[in-house]
Amino acid sequence: MRAISASLLMAATASFALTACVTDPVTGERRVNQAVYTGALGAGVGAGLGAILGGKSNRTEVLVGTGIGAVAGSAVGVYLENQKKKMEEAxxxxxxxxxxxxxxxxxNIPSQVTFSSGSYTxxxxxxxxxxxxxxVLTEYDRSFVDVYGHTDSDGSDAFNQRLSEQRAESVANYLVQDGVLRQRIATRGFGETQPVASNxxxxxxxxxxxxxxxxxxVTEEPAA
Structure with missing residues (x-):
């Protein structure tokens, strides 16, 4: 795994302390997620840093550190199709x-089945x-999980950007509480910048x- 400077280690460790605290999507309460905290300690500090710093390469290192293997390239198609069937059933x-x-x-999850208007609960x-x-995500655990939030054009750019981030974080936190390994998950809000229909x-x-x-x-990658 890449060498990490002392200053970066301190910054990332502080960030991890925040990552281990999650907001309950139901109550809005901030609390320590014991599964995240314990899992990160078990995987080692280096694995935790990989998740915080982001990027596919770093997350691959994280999952290897937690004992989750990669899917061979020739098996990806079958792996995805089987998971798709399970997701459709769910x-x-x-x-x-x-x-x-x-x-x-x-x-693709329409907001009307997840959130009230203007809310991220x-x-x-x-x-x-x-x-x-x-x-299903827990059963098919050899994968990264990216959660993206989007809004329509109502409201200011800043409001929509933050709302999209909060909605992505709410879904991610809920998945973690349901047992999905936190190191697998990344979130991003796009605000109103990626419409799929006319506003x-x-x-x-x-x-x-x-x-x-x-x-x-997570696929096998050639050595650098």
């Missing part, structure tokens, strides 16, 4: 779309579905208010 009738892009799965109706999604209509805005979960298998 989300049937919810309005969630599951797409196999060839090298990843993409779950997960609705009670969506929790059972998210529990099932977490179950000139109510139906278009509804499509743009969404959360996406991208699942990318």
């Amino acid at each position: 989300t049937q009738g919810t309005g969630i779309e599951v797409t196999n892009t060839g090298d990843s799965l993409l779950l 997960i609705t009670p109706e969506f929790r059972p579905t998210l529990d099932k999604v977490a179950g 000139d209509t109510a139906s278009g805005k509804a499509q743009n208010r969404r959360v996406e979960i991208k699942v990318v298998p």
Whole structure:
């Protein structure tokens, strides 16, 4: 694993202390996530740093450090297709779309089934579905999980950016509480910058208010 300077180690360790604290998506309460804290200690400081610093290469090191192996290149297609079937079963009738892009799965989650307007608190109706999604992610654990938040164009750019980040973080925290390894997960908010429909209509805005979960298998990489 790459050498890390003392100053970076201190900064990343401080960041990890924040990472180990999660916001309950239901109550909004901040608390220490014992599973994250204990798991990171077991995997070692280096593994924790990899997750904090981000990037596919670093996250690969993290997962190797936790004992999770990679998917051989020739097996990725079967791995994704089997996981897609499980995800479709878990989300049937919810309005969630599951797409196999060839090298990843993409779950498109409309905001009306996850959050109230202007809120990042997960609705009670969506929790059972998210529990099932977490179950599939735990079963198929040789993958990265990226959670993306998006909004429509209503409101200021700054408000929408922060709201998209908060929604992605809420879903990520919920998945962690459901047992998905924190080191696998990254979040990002895109605000209103990536619409999939026109913001000139109510139906278009509804499509743009969404959360996406991208699942990318950890694949074997050639040595540097």
